[in-house]
Amino acid sequence: MILKLILGLLWCLVHLVISFFGSLSHLKNDLECYLISFKLLPKYRNLHLERLAYLGVVVDSREAKNALKVKQLLCWFSTIGINYLILYDIEGVLKELIQPGIETSTDGNPINSLDVVADTKASCYRHGGMFMECLSSSDGKEAIAKAANLLYSTCCNSDNKSEIAFTEADMTHALKAVGTGGPEPDLLLVYGPGRFHLGFPAWRLRYTEIMYVGPLESMKYGTIVKALYRFSRKYQNYGK
Known part of the structure; x- marks a missing residue:
């Protein structure tokens, strides 16, 4: 009993110490x-x-x-000087929110316009001097399907079907050919409940630096600046 009591006290002490340093780290970061x-x-x-x-x-x-939070986030990126922004959410909510002149809040009431204009293709807009591309999970599924059909057509039209072996380069070329390749972000900021990219097209993340910046509801301007500063100080090695 005494041994169990001592072990229980030690466990509580370790838990308190870890919680203390965790809270201290959060406080330091917020400050x-x-x-x-x-x-x-x-x-x-x-x-x-x-x-x-x-x-x-x-x-x-x-x-x-939360349209107001999204609007604030885009204004911050524009102020910082981001030239090309790729926005992604699974269900395509951002596509519906970011449309020229029809931004609405979560209760359906209109909010101030983001001053966005449609660009050369669907789901692409300009906000001031910043170009924005909006993606969802459906874009990824359609892209893979179109690229696979293109590769299949290439295989059917080939004389030596048994010798065909598709490579990553072939898939990349097919994705670009169907117009869904797109640029690869140098840095990916993740606002969400976990430390994962929530289904962002994997073929556009080959050399991307990924940073988790917490939930959108607690977003901070300083967090964005800090993430961009950390990225500017990183050195990336690219293998062959």
């Missing part, structure tokens, strides 16, 4: 984000975004219905 938002930390004032040609953002579909 740092607060200071970044008010530009009180010099190293975060000038972001070097030369390597960030394409930024991807994954949002959980339930949180994506």
